[in-house]
Amino acid sequence: MRVLAFAAAAGLLSGCATSTVTLLNDEAGGPTGAVAVYDQDTGAEQGQLTAANTMARVGGKTVTVRPARGDRYADLMSRMPYPPRAYVLYFYEGTVQITEESKPVLEALRRAVTAETDVQIIGHTDTVGETEFNDKLSYDRAVEVRAALVKDGLPVENSRVVGRGERELRVPTADNVSESGNRRVEVILR
Incomplete structure (x- = not known):
């Protein structure tokens, strides 16, 4: 499987039974972003996550989405472009x-x-x-x-x-x- 991240999404779907994906949002309370997972052989969408604090079964694995908190992503967020x-x-x-x-x-x-x-x-x-x-x-x-x-x-x-x-x-x-x-x-x- 291949993970395609849109907006500011980070994560990894590996062989684990559960994976966590963090979707970053801007400090102004804007949209969270989204992650869509596609089958690399067929290109068919396996699932998507579009909101923080949600969970979905994607490709037989449970993926949990959580919002970014604290200083862990401060460096990444400081490099994000401002919204238009x-x-x-x-x-x-x-x-x-x-x-x-x-x-x-x-x-x-x-x-x-x-x-x-x-x-x-x-x-x-x-x-x-x-x-x-x-x-x-x-x-x-x-x-x-x-x-x-x-x-x-x-x-x-x-x-x-x-x-x-x-x-x-x-x-x-x-x-x-x-x-x-x-x-x-x-x-x-x-």
């Missing part, structure tokens, strides 16, 4: 100008970004206007946000910019509807 952080900025209709309400979000974003931060910037629009116009506008909004972050020290190569136009509406609307909730840029920091 998301920021949303809103824009005035038909422009690349952020709303007054979004200025504090931009300031918080500027404080959060470092030279090592990986940044994904995704521009969006509402459904007012032609598709081509909205594609360009959404991209231009994302570029404006990146320019503000680069000005504050983010290396341009640490960012990816895309414009999604009106294809991923946060608030579903019909065509040619002005909806402020859709005029946005989503910034994801890793």
Whole structure:
């Protein structure tokens, strides 16, 4: 058998009758992670564990999952990447100008970004206007946000910019509807 660990899972399924697998979770109380066990010959899933303090029979063995506690995994946890952080900025209709309400979000974003931060910037629009116009506008909004972050020290190569136009509406609307909730840029920091 082969153990495939997703997220921060550690463990060993050996010839013992019972094996213990520790699933690490972030200190913010985020998801625990998961372990899936596959048969190496057939590739068929033998079982999976997706929550702390659970037990399952996997490949004829009992596997117990327990959360990581204490300092035993402190070194490993200190090397784990931070979970992605998301920021949303809103824009005035038909422009690349952020709303007054979004200025504090931009300031918080500027404080959060470092030279090592990986940044994904995704521009969006509402459904007012032609598709081509909205594609360009959404991209231009994302570029404006990146320019503000680069000005504050983010290396341009640490960012990816895309414009999604009106294809991923946060608030579903019909065509040619002005909806402020859709005029946005989503910034994801890793």
